[in-house]
Amino acid sequence: MISSSSFSSALWLDNEMLECVSVVPEMADTASFSFRSPSGAQFSYDPGQFLTLEIPAPEQPGGVVHRTYTISSSPSRPRTITITAKAQTDSIGTRWMLDNLKPGMRLKAIGPAGLFSNADSQAEKFLFLSAGSGITPMMSMTTCMWDEGRDLDVVFINCAKRPSEIIYRQRLEQMASRTSGLDLKFVVEEPDPFRPWTGYQGFFNQLMLGLMAPDYLEREVYCCGPEPFMTAVREALVGLGFDMENYHQESFGAPVETVAEQPELDDVIPDDDSKAEITFSSSGVTAKVVETDTVLAAARSVGLNIPSGCTFGVCGTCKIKKTEGEVHMVHNGGISEDDIEAGYILACCSNPIGKVTVDV
Incomplete structure (x- = not known):
């Protein structure tokens, strides 16, 4: 002892x-x-x-x-x-x-x-987003604020493969049961066998973000997890108009010690000032647009009808084949990875980058 x-x-x-x-x-x-x-x-x-x-x-x-x-x-x-x-x-x-x-x-x-910390932040509202063991820095920051007696205003979102793989779940739930300022949200890819899961299921997306943290625009965001997860988070935030000056991230595979070591984020962000061109090959029509226009909006502007439903990348109704060029697509689960690899896109949530040809 x-x-x-x-x-x-x-x-x-x-x-x-x-x-x-x-x-x-x-x-x-x-x-x-x-x-x-x-x-x-x-x-x-x-x-x-x-x-x-x-x-x-x-x-x-x-x-x-x-x-x-x-x-x-x-x-x-x-x-x-x-x-x-x-x-x-x-x-x-x-x-x-x-x-x-x-x-x-x-x-x-x-x-x-390391630089990934909210110790010097002046923000009053936080959004912590993590996946897998990327939850560790969020646990440290949350516990520190808890111990210091701060008025918590934290939306704490963690994504895991299954509910049984959510690290610190019981400790976080114990803390959250004693304050209204810690709002826990868990997302799992699939439930554990023979154990019903009534929470969020699937892969993190824009719709989940809007449901879990409706005031996300007012929050300072800290994100940690595998790179594909962090890319999805950044794309969701950018697509919703978030000020990325208030976004901080740390890959649990490659933490950095100095500002000079911080990687440049090379995310594609559609630009209002950048011109694009979409050729609808089956119809013989070309639309000149800007990158922030969706393929669906461009089709309608030239009198073409692409069947659509939700317009949020969920239902998959507007799935079409892209034959040339690149698009920036931020969907919410309405298309499979196999379809994406085969060249399909969802017209409602795809922005053209440069010249694009689709089979419409």
């Missing part, structure tokens, strides 16, 4: 190793690892930052690997520091920790570091 007198007011520096104090299973192949400073020093960091651990790997050159993990604990609880790690099929470092790391063992760590 560690007595309170064993802790000092000194701050931990990464020239001192970390000592594991607990390993808490979260779900299959996922655990939270908590560490203390052997000297009793306390931890100081911004919620959302990360640590880089040096992990034994005898089969690798040099006998170690370095792996970066977002800190899932809060700096408001400075006596320990926690990372939550999920092993993928090709994991080396995380797999070693799950199989071998026990309380009392020590690891070298570098950090904390």
Whole structure:
């Protein structure tokens, strides 16, 4: 047992190793690892930052690997520091920790570091969007605000494969049951067998965003998860007119330490000032438009009728074949990946980029 007198007011520096104090299973192949400073020093960091651990790997050159993990604990609880790690099929470092790391063992760590944090934000309303283990920085930021007694106004959205794979679900629900300011929304791809799921199901899209956070335009957004997920989030926000100056993201595969390391986002954003041209090959008609016009609107402007229903990319009624060119399509589940690969688009939510030909 560690007595309170064993802790000092000194701050931990990464020239001192970390000592594991607990390993808490979260779900299959996922655990939270908590560490203390052997000297009793306390931890100081911004919620959302990360640590880089040096992990034994005898089969690798040099006998170690370095792996970066977002800190899932809060700096408001400075006596320990926690990372939550999920092993993928090709994991080396995380797999070693799950199989071998026990309380009392020590690891070298570098950090904390990273820019992904709301510590200096002046915003009063937040939207946290995450998928899988990208939930870890959101947990740190939410816990810190909770501990500081702030008036929470957080819409917390997490996406997972199944309900059983939602990390921290019980802890978040416990917090949310004690304040009206933490609004939890979970999205799953599919339910667990023989366990009904009454929440959101499918892949995150614009319609879900509007239902879960109607006031999203007023919120500062923090997003973390796999790149396809973050791309979908950015496209949804841009398509709805969100000010992307209030958008922040961190890939759990590639956290950055400095502003210079932040990747340039090369998302396609249709422009009012950029001209486009759509040729409707079966009808022999060409429409000159701007990129912000949809293919459906362009067809109607030249007297062509493409059957349509929802106009939100849900029903799939306006599916047509694109034979040449590129479009920017942000749909809400009305078309399959196989159809997209085969060249089909939804006319209602596809914006032409340059010259495009469709079979209409």
